[in-house]
Amino acid sequence: MTGSAFWDVTDNHLTVVDEQAKESLLDVFPRSGTIAVARLDGAALPDEDSVFLGFYEAFRFPDYFGWNWDALSDCLRDLGWHTADRYLILIDHAERALGGDRRQRRLLFSTLRRAAAEWANPMLSGRAHPVPFQVVLVCSPEEVDAVRGEIGVIEG
Template identity: 45%
Template sequence: MKDLELWTLEGPSLLTARADSQFSIAALMPPSGSIVAARLDGRKLVEAHDAFEQFSYALTFPAYFGWNWDALSDCLRDLSWHPADHYLIIVDHTESMLAGNAEEREILLSILSRAAREWADPLGKPDGKGVPFKVLLLCDDEPTEALHAETAMR
């Protein structure tokens, strides 16, 4: 991964890599401004309610969070309680994330992708500039073709 590739508004917002990949600090830190980062463990994202709990905890969702997919989508596209110039979500052990439910896994990836698209859209943003929102999906082994396909569709 090139240093600035992570923080451009163009290109993929859902990125896959091996968990043992080595990244320079420059690749993970934005070139300037503030960042909100959250790290989740895919092994703790077994069921939908686990995903709601883990995202809520990692990003300190407000008390009104509704504990469903729509509410997760709404909160990820808002984050007004965490204003930042850049957002990064890292998921370790992605191959375990909702592994028993392909439909819910698809929903989660779609929600993350939609949040990234909406943050990148400059319309209604301060200074008319989009905000990078990136998701780094780390896998214990080489990311599978299926995972590449799941993220590439976004």
């Protein structure tokens, strides 16, 4: 994956990587601009409440955050309190998020995908131009295919 492909707003917005991958960060990140980064640990997100708290803290959601999936979706699609040129969410140990409950994880992944798709489409977002919003799901090598399969379910 090259830097330009990674930030392409028309491409897949959720990327699954092997935690042992040797991808050069210099090839992925731009030389300039502001990137809002939220890094979460899937192992620390065993249930919905911890997911909501993790995103609330990582992106410093406003106090009116509603602590449910709709509120998470709304805040991720707004982020007006961040002035950034692009957004990046990294979830380490993604296969462990939500206690390994694949149905719940698919809900999380579809929420993230919806947010990314809206940032990428000025017609949906009301923004003047597409804004890169990428999610990187870091997994153990043996879980990469399974998590990619979960993402495939929400794509289809």
